Amino acid sequence: MNGRKREGTVEIPCGRRRLRHRKPTYKARAEVAGDAAWEVGGGHISEEGVDSKTRRSEGPLLEPGFRRRRDCVTAPKAQRTPFEKVRVLQRKLYRAAKAQPQRTFGVLYDKVCRLEVLEVAWDQVRRNRGAAGVDGETIEAIEARGVLGFLLALREELISERYRPQAVRRVFIPKPDGRQRPLGIPGVKDRVAQAAVRIVIEPLFEASFRAGSYGFRPKRGAKQAIYDIRKWVTYGYDRVIDLDLKSYFDTISHELLIKLVQRRVRDPRVLRLIRRWLRAGVMHDGVREETLIGSPQGAVISPLLSNIYLHPLDLYWEREVKATKMVRYADDLVVLCRWKPPETYMPKLRQFLARLRVTVNEDKTRMVAAREGFDFLGVHFRKQPTRRDPQRSFCYCWPSRRSMQRVRDKVKAILDRNTLPSLKEKLDQLNPVLRGWSAYFNWLNSAQHFRKVDQYVTFKLRRWLQAKHQRRRRAFWKTPLAYWREAGVYGIQGRIAPTR
Template identity: 25%
Template sequence: MDVHSKDEQTWSTKLKRIGERSKRDKGTVFNNIGCVIDLDMLKATYHSLEENKASGLDKMTKEKYGTKLEENLKNLLLKIRRGTYKPQPTRLVEIPKEDGSTRPLAISCLEDKIVQKAVNTILSTIYEPIFLPCSYGFRPAQNCHDALKRLMAITHKHPNGAVVEIDIRKYFNSIPLKELNEILRKKITDNRFLHLLNKLITAPTMIDEKLVPNDRGCPQGSIVSPTLANIYLHHVIDEWFESIKITHITGGAELIRYADDMVFVFENLLQAEKFFRVLPKRLQKFGLDMHADKSSLISSGSLAAMRASRKGKRLGTYNFLGFTCYWGLARNQKWWRLKLKSRRDRFTAKLKGLKKYLWENLITSNTNYILKRVARVVQGWINYHGISDNDRRVKGFIYAAKHILFKWFRRRGDRKKMNWQRLNALLKQAGFPERWKTKSMFPNPNDAKA
């Protein structure tokens, strides 16, 4: 499709106007937004979907759907406008977690992904201008490293403070749909659009050849779920916290949230303790449950760390976005600051996953493909974990990955042929990373003053 076509400009112009209205007046209520979805928007959405993604129950691929794209999308649009569109059941995949449990992932059919993404585009356009700066997850121009930098900056501001780490038990699967719809209706009164959205959320899942209806939660794997999860916590946590900071909290306080992973930083320990008692009640009011074993209150700050050190103790640690946050001495050994290192459980789990993959591919003639794939996995891990103070973990990961590969080759029967010199040559040829550029997480002067 020509991106400069007249029709494409029509839907994109409508979308732009919606965004401008939302930004100009945060109290705007939208009552006619479903009209944005037209044939050209569906085409653009189809083309924006990633290739080679897992297919749903109907086994339809993007390539196959595209052979009759115009016909398929016209039929889809007709069903949407008549109100007869009905998502197909999702396919459930269990993704292993570090603690041994699994995370259910709902795999939708391709046509349903098109509708999900179109609906999500409209939702994001409305809500993005009103989301608060404390929210970093699934937002344009924001990422995990930005959230970590902000955490470093704000903890630096409070030398004798506290941190509250919160975990919401099975958040995505626990969002009550009635309460979610009540929140959505504060901004959107287009009943046809909301009905379409609810069809997407409540699509049943095929489990053991039985259809299981979804009457609670936003299924992980759905394109629209991250935005809905942000919308719910924007109301339940973000706006509420901004309000009580003014009315109920003495001293500085700030929230850093990435989806349902969040920490609250306080200038005053007593205020943090008070907040820690109140927060579970706030969550329960909106159908959510704080995971007590994974939530904690920890003293924080350079002065607090120094006092603990003089007593032969150390401040407690907490986890955020895959890292363990702890207080350690700066290089000059004169003052204490927050440091980050990759969580040990996730470090170990990633290596176990790598070993499992290699052992499942023990008998293969295409070793070059395997090596290149492993190199990409290791590079991806380094891209995220290669940050300030984490060099030791990164070096350890590279070293462990190479040893797993070495054992894999020897297990394949290459015991006589394989040695470290030959392995290093093969890894170099496959683009296996040995060096990396550390990403600085140190707060810049503006962050420290913020």
């Protein structure tokens, strides 16, 4: 044994005894999945991205041989992206606000001016696209000129407090009842600044928002609201108040809104930005109008401000009227009653909304039984006996008449009398409409309605092809359904998803 070495062992002299020490094989590696390395709190040390659960003698960098290493550490992987940094910031703000419900935050403006926050805000504005504001500057023009330079210039304006918002451009879109809805479109720079402020202050208010609010909130939406309404109506809350607010966004009080924002935000510079956006004015036909009341629909920060404004209503109703369930999506809300008739709760509802300086639209407000049916968020709800057991009732949901008419109008507008484009060009416009419409309703009781929409689409396609090829024979109408599927038409019939 003296002087001899066996393969895989090393002799280490230690006094009279000689120990055999096997060569180390470094097989352990720190595997951190997703955002786990960047979580706030937990069992990690203060160094960012370091896994404290792995010993110092272990880790991917100690793996002998580059070829055997499965996860190579590169510079892009070692650095966090702007989105991850913003998520860490939002988690910290949310947890601080959740732990102390009465706390107000006074130092937020520096977080709005961070470059990573502005980068995430730009990404949100870019994905939403949108038209240009009064300055005529588009997203495409900024991308061609350079996004980084645009963000650095905006950051410099915010830091030096030289930033001033422009007036919003007033446009009108048709409403289902024939009237027109005014929209205010801010400039791209104002949209990015509003998105940055929303990124910072939204976690503070999300910690206080109630479970009955679903509109324009992260990880919540119309499907959750529809599901809860169906659940509560099935459980016996089958007397409904379908409430409509009259010109809600145009009647928001600036003074009351700022007071509600100050319950969480005390930074004077952030409050000053919100005031300036509210009072930026409206430009229509070259004439600038002052805005002393209301929040423009179309602004990035308006959905959050609308939820802040109606949050006292959610809080009051949850604490004082516990025998009902309120489901609110922005300014659309329903109250589901169980024991008492809906007329009992209307005086309280009107009284509290008057304190918020909001008016109830009496012409559109309805008090109905769920067996008669009501519409909400484009869905028709109706409680009726089940097929298997007539003694039991269930709340069935399907697309409302207005939703059916809306998709027919879109199909009709695409398949107009313009026969110059090819069938593929028409389908490139038609399929996204059908795909998006079916994705919203495919988990409801919509099989019959999907079949009707499919029949209408094939009918309009036959009429369009008949005009394009100038064929008037009746045999042209016997085109099989398989022909349209092979041609690339997105069929929605049979795409009902199973309910979880």
